[in-house]
Amino acid sequence: MEAQAGPTLLGIDVYTVATMLAAVATFALLVAIYAATTVRDPMAKRVKALNERREQLKAGITASTGKRRAKLTQTNQTADRMRTLLNSLQVLQDEQLKQAQIKLMRAGIRSKDAAVAVIFGRMVLPIVIGGGVVLAIYGFGWLADWSAFKRFGVAAGALILSYKAPDLFVDNKISKRSTAIRKGLPDALDLLVICAEAGLTVDAAFHRVAKELGKAYPELGDEFALTAIELGFLTDRRTAFENLAMRVDLDSIRGVVTTMIQTEKYGTPLASALRVLSAEFRNERMMRAEEKAARLPAIMTVPLICFILPVLFIVILGPAACSISDNLLNAG
Secondary structure, three states: OOOOOOOEEOOEEHHHHHHHHHHHHHHHHHHHHHHHHOOOOOHHHHHHHHHHHHHHHHHOOOOOOHHHHHHHHHHHHHHHHHHHHHHHOOOOOHHHHHHHHHHHHHOOOOOHHHHHHHHHHHHHHHHHHHHHHHHHHHOOOOOOOOOHHHHHHHHHHHHHHHHHHHHHHHHHHHHHHHHHHHHHHHHHHHHHHHHHHOOOOHHHHHHHHHHHOOOOOHHHHHHHHHHHHHHHHOOOHHHHHHHHHHHOOOHHHHHHHHHHHHHHHHOOOHHHHHHHHHHHHHHHHHHHHHHHHHHHHHHHHHHHHHHHHHHHHHHHHHHHHHHHHHHHHHHO
16 A cells, blocks of 8 residues: 655645755754854953063063964065065055054954055955956956956956955954944943942053953953053053054044043043943943834845745645645546
């Protein structure tokens, strides 16, 4: 006796599809559980590196282990080659190099050689990628069935994107990092208020806040830890706060820096000023969240029409369609 076939929809076995979807959902659940239970601390390595750098600056030593020294030497040699090539072509300017270094610091990349790599990428990528696309289109007949205007658009787009690729990469990292710092700033100010009222010094307060918020907001903890280190060995404390404002391109950070500088200069109460700033930043964050919530219905319209409603119709009308199809086949 033959086994009865299951219901079908458009010639596809419904039970088979349901089994496959259940397997995919189970795998996604296992991946989510693994990702939730294996969270790493991204702050510990950064704070360790900053503390090592502080000790090196205090002791006046720059030596390290042989492996790290060899790696650093190799990196410096590569950067020196790129710098020599750019200088020979007269395309490396001091102002351009300084701007690239500032952008990289705002992206969390503090290597001075990376600025040379960015400028070198602006020059080399259009030649390699853009020139390769132009050669493939006009030299080897790639996209021959396209019109001349479309091929020119592809070639021009490849040249422009390859030139802007390093800047787009850095700007994307700056945007993500600034957003993460903006989210954690109110909590950091609250902790600074508590530390100031407890009698801690400014550099000790910054170090304590960096330690407490390192896991929740690693980017903000990184900046506060570096500021605490600079406050410890720089002769002018104002320079440390100005460096913080330069590394983080946010109006809220500039407001905090201005408050700290005025407090250092005029001796005004630090806790009350930081408490006002914290309340203001929290209200700003709440208003930003309310603005996103107000835009949510309009944003959800397209996914609702394209993805949710079709699935809903399949779930509601699918069993009826399967039954009607089976009855018509049996009657025929």
